[in-house]
Amino acid sequence: MIELATDGAVGEVTLNAPDRLNALSLEALRQLDDAYARAAASGVRALVLRGEGRAFCAGRDIAGVDPGTDDVPEYLDAVEQVMRRIAGFPVPTFAAVQGACLGVGLGLAIASDVVYVAENAKVGSPFANLGAMPDSGAHALFVERLGAHRALDLIFTGELLSGADAVAAGLFSRAVPADGLLAFARERAAVTAEGPTAAFAASKRLVARLRDERLWDAVAEESRGQEALRATADYREGFAAFQDRRKPVFRGD
Numbered sequence: 001m002i003e004l005a006t007d008g009a010v011g012e013v014t015l016n017a018p019d020r021l022n023a024l025s026l027e028a029l030r031q032l033d034d035a036y037a038r039a040a041a042s043g044v045r046a047l048v049l050r051g052e053g054r055a056f057c058a059g060r061d062i063a064g065v066d067p068g069t070d071d072v073p074e075y076l077d078a079v080e081q082v083m084r085r086i087a088g089f090p091v092p093t094f095a096a097v098q099g100a101c102l103g104v105g106l107g108l109a110i111a112s113d114v115v116y117v118a119e120n121a122k123v124g125s126p127f128a129n130l131g132a133m134p135d136s137g138a139h140a141l142f143v144e145r146l147g148a149h150r151a152l153d154l155i156f157t158g159e160l161l162s163g164a165d166a167v168a169a170g171l172f173s174r175a176v177p178a179d180g181l182l183a184f185a186r187e188r189a190a191v192t193a194e195g196p197t198a199a200f201a202a203s204k205r206l207v208a209r210l211r212d213e214r215l216w217d218a219v220a221e222e223s224r225g226q227e228a229l230r231a232t233a234d235y236r237e238g239f240a241a242f243q244d245r246r247k248p249v250f251r252g253d
Contacts, residue, residue, distance in 0.1 A: 002031035004039055009193035010186070011044035023061035024104050029078040045193035047089060048185050049112060050096040051105075053136065056121070059103025062130075067239040072230050076223040079104055080134055083219065086111035087212065088098045090198050092192045096185035097121050097163065098178055107136025109172065110215070118178035118186045121163030123171065128158040131234030131240060131250060133225050140218035166234045217219025 001017040013035050015022035024032070039047055060075070081123035086093060086108065097105075101123045109115045109123075118124065125134035134142075134155060144152035146169055150198050152158070167175040176184045192200070229235050232251045241248035 001028050001121050006034040006039075006044055010189050011042060012228040013039065013047065013049045014053040015049075015228060016058055016203050019140050020052075020061055020063070021055035021058035022051040022053070022105070023058045023063075023101055026075050026078055027059040028061070029075075029082050029104075033078070033085050035080045036089060037080070040090055040197055043068060045091050045197050046189040047091065047093045048096060048189045049093065049108060050182060050185070051098065053099075054060070054097075055099035055103045055105075056097040056251060057105025058100040059105055059125075062242060065239065067230060067236045072227045073223065076135060076226060079107060080216075080219050083107050083111040084216075087208065089113075089208070090201060091105065091197050092204070094185050094192075096125070096182050097172070098139040102126060102160075103134070103138075106138055106141070107219075110137045110141050114188070116174050116176050116181060116188070117163035117172050119162065119164040119175045120178055120182045120212075121166070122160040123163060123166045124154060124160040124231040126158035126160060128156060129238060129248060131232060131236070131238030131248065132223065133228050134194070135222040135226050137219050137222070139222060140215045141171060142160060144196040144214070147165070161206070163212075164177055166188045211235070 001015065002018050003014040017023070091114045095109045095115045097109055097115060098118040098121055101109055101121055103125050106123065106125055125138040127134050139151070142154060161169065164170055166174045169190050233253050237250060238248050
């Protein structure tokens with residue numbers, strides 16, 4: 001489901017499982033990590049990440065996951081590895097985000113250098129519906145950009161932001177009409193690939209120093225919290241309700 005293509009100096013990684021809204025299984029995460037590794041080795045000078053179909057990435061693929069036996073640490077370790085691979089990519093990276101950008105999908109966007117979102121995209125981590133907590137760096141992003149009160153508002157309610165609202169709040173780079181999003185991202189990546197990528201890499205390293213310690217600390221704490229929540233009745237109920245396509249009934253334990 002993960003594809004890598006190159007067009008001159010620009011690479012493009014595509015999440016290609018539109019029937020599942022590009023939700024990511026553990027195997028898909030490993031394929032994604034491999035695609036970025038191959039892209040780095042190919043010598044591209046800019047890279048675009050996109051999702052095929054009507055969604056960028058709806059998060060983790062939990063359709064067949066049993067929360068009682070789910071290896072949460074293994075999955076979240078793979079998420080962190082991919083995020084670090086994206087964040088450490090040697091040349092500028094761009095994400096073109098349309099439709100749903102949730103959970104792990106939000107993490108992929110967080111790790112990218114530049115994020116262009118469709119104005120009508122849906123962005124967030126609605127983990128309240130699963131009896132779980134946001135992961136993939138959502139806490140760091142929300143608190144840094146939105147403040148503690150708005151961050152907890154989004155976490156408690158599971159509310160999603162439109163792409164336009166997310167950009168207005170400072171989460172991402174620019175909101176673009178949906179029908180022109182991919183062309184816009186590709187054009188910006190192509191222009192960047194013709195620029196002084198060594199200088200860009202120096203700026204990437206400095207930005208990483210300013211940003212990433214807080215981000216990776218949050219990712220690690222999210223992973224520990226998610227593993228602890230896996231043992232709760234609400235977590236099991238959230239997964240069962242999602243898989244049964246019904247409203248969950250939480251008891252607070």
